Amino acid sequence: xxxxxxKTLNNPLSSAEFQLNVLSNGVFATGETPTFQDRxxxxxxxxxxxxxxxxxxxxxxxxxxxxxAHCHVDAGPDRKEMMTRITLKKCLDLIETTLVKTLDLTxxxxxxxxxxxxxxxxxxxxxxxxxxxxSNLTILRANKKYYDxxxxxxxxxxxxxxxxPFYKKEKTDRQRGSGVFVKSIEALQELNAVGYGKPKxxxxxxxxxxPSGAFLPGNQKxxxxxxxxxxxxxxxxxxxxxxxxxxxxxxxxxxxLIASENYDDYMKSLVEAFNPAALENxxxxxxxxxxxxxxxxxCDFNQMLDLKVENPIQHxxxxxxxxxxxxxxxxxxxxxxxxxxxxxxCQGAVV
Amino acid sequence: MNNPYYQSQDLKKFKNxxxxxxxxxxxxxxxxxxVFKEGALxxxxxxxxxxxxxxxxxxxxxxxxxxxxxxxxxxxxxxxMEAVHVAAxxxxxxSLVHGVQMMEIYNKRSM
Numbered sequence: 001x002x003x004x005x006x007k008t009l010n011n012p013l014s015s016a017e018f019q020l021n022v023l024s025n026g027v028f029a030t031g032e033t034p035t036f037q038d039r040x041x042x043x044x045x046x047x048x049x050x051x052x053x054x055x056x057x058x059x060x061x062x063x064x065x066x067x068x069a070h071c072h073v074d075a076g077p078d079r080k081e082m083m084t085r086i087t088l089k090k091c092l093d094l095i096e097t098t099l100v101k102t103l104d105l106t107x108x109x110x111x112x113x114x115x116x117x118x119x120x121x122x123x124x125x126x127x128x129x130x131x132x133x134x135s136n137l138t139i140l141r142a143n144k145k146y147y148d149x150x151x152x153x154x155x156x157x158x159x160x161x162x163x164x165p166f167y168k169k170e171k172t173d174r175q176r177g178s179g180v181f182v183k184s185i186e187a188l189q190e191l192n193a194v195g196y197g198k199p200k201x202x203x204x205x206x207x208x209x210x211p212s213g214a215f216l217p218g219n220q221k222x223x224x225x226x227x228x229x230x231x232x233x234x235x236x237x238x239x240x241x242x243x244x245x246x247x248x249x250x251x252x253x254x255x256x257l258i259a260s261e262n263y264d265d266y267m268k269s270l271v272e273a274f275n276p277a278a279l280e281n282x283x284x285x286x287x288x289x290x291x292x293x294x295x296x297x298x299c300d301f302n303q304m305l306d307l308k309v310e311n312p313i314q315h316x317x318x319x320x321x322x323x324x325x326x327x328x329x330x331x332x333x334x335x336x337x338x339x340x341x342x343x344x345x346c347q348g349a350v351v
Numbered sequence: 352m353n354n355p356y357y358q359s360q361d362l363k364k365f366k367n368x369x370x371x372x373x374x375x376x377x378x379x380x381x382x383x384x385x386v387f388k389e390g391a392l393x394x395x396x397x398x399x400x401x402x403x404x405x406x407x408x409x410x411x412x413x414x415x416x417x418x419x420x421x422x423x424x425x426x427x428x429x430x431x432m433e434a435v436h437v438a439a440x441x442x443x444x445x446s447l448v449h450g451v452q453m454m455e456i457y458n459k460r461s462m
């Protein structure tokens with residue numbers, strides 16, 4: 001694994017158009033394998049429509065202290081895209097007017113945004129029910145200026161959701177970089193120390209598992225039990241829930257699939273595992289994703305493929321919820337990742 | 352070999368064995384699914400046993416299926432390899448223990 005983004009390396013897979021082209025060819029080119037649109041049409045409703053808006057997911061920018069091999073964002077230290085304070089203020093207005101239940105901050109590493117603390121403090125005042133920060137954990141130990149973040153999270157009743165691809169060092173470091181596991185464990189212990197993941201504190205600490213290779217995640221509950229036992233026995237770490245997230249064939253994970261000659265088989269396994277029941281609860285149906293520059297997407301994955309919402313309103317500046325609620329959700333073959341088996345979302349399995 | 356006897360895509364056609372004998376096929380798969388449910392042994396333990404047995408019966412379909420099943424369950428490579436060694440030890444031991452028979456016949460027939 002290198003330490004540069006595909007974008008910096010000028011890899012063709014950093015282009016959304018190129019990725020969409022890959023996703024429409026391969027096993028789907030011959031017509032033998034049904035496209036995601038074919039599958040939706042079979043259900044009798046030709047389009048996916050949004051339900052009521054519950055989650056606003058804001059991507060503060062693509063800068064990250066890590067360069068993970070599976071990252072669909074192609075995030076890294078060399079990514080400079082970042083939400084301006086003007087756009088952040090518009091997001092605050094939106095939170096206030098739409099009354100969303102959940103605010104979900106992601107990136108990159110959202111904590112690296114220079115206005116992160118200001119934005120969290122302002123959004124906290126608006127009183128959303130569930131205020132999520134997606135933390136990669138290592139950022140909490142990356143520099144002294146971040147050491148007090150667990151206390152800061154606690155003061156703002158943040159719901160911390162953190163990636164920990166596995167409860168053992170080898171698989172974690174292979175996916176996320178050398179030394180990531182040890183730092184992640186330290187960060188989890190720091191979060192536990194202020195009450196995160198501990199009973200009766202109300203401070204939620206959830207972990208995210210995603211497979212370290214070309215296979216689908218196993219049963220969420222069984223993996224949660226294994227994680228809980230291993231992390232508690234070895235490191236005295238507690239957490240609330242484990243979310244299993246399927247790797248979607250986008251950006252670096254797509255590059256890995258192609259380079260390791262797993263692409264066709266992986267796509268076939270996603271298609272074979274298609275579960276129509278998961279369609280009911282896929283996250284694009286109750287979420288809006290906002291890009292650093294204010295453009296609107298059905299989900300973070302569509303954001304990375306630059307599939308803007310299918311609506312005359314595509315930007316925060318012209319936000320009109322009534323109009324947006326009537327849109328068709330944009331799809332491509334990557335959507336199979338969210339409907340395979342028990343389904344997958346930013347909050348884990350959906351069925 | 353361009354046209355091997357074993358084709359990996361045939362694993363996905365396993366369910367088709369029911370086509371020519373629906374009742375027996377249905378019974379088999381019901382039984383199969385029941386066997387692998389969580390019980391006195393965990394589903395994880397059963398997956399490792401299945402992986403070991405797959406190596407004993409040298410079934411490439413089964414090895415493919417239970418390596419992938421293990422990956423999905425978070426079983427790591429050290430655990431999988433130890434399971435394969437259990438299979439190898441029993442298989443090797445099964446040959447070796449017959450050495451006792453060889454020794455006894457040898458001794459009985461020798462002056």
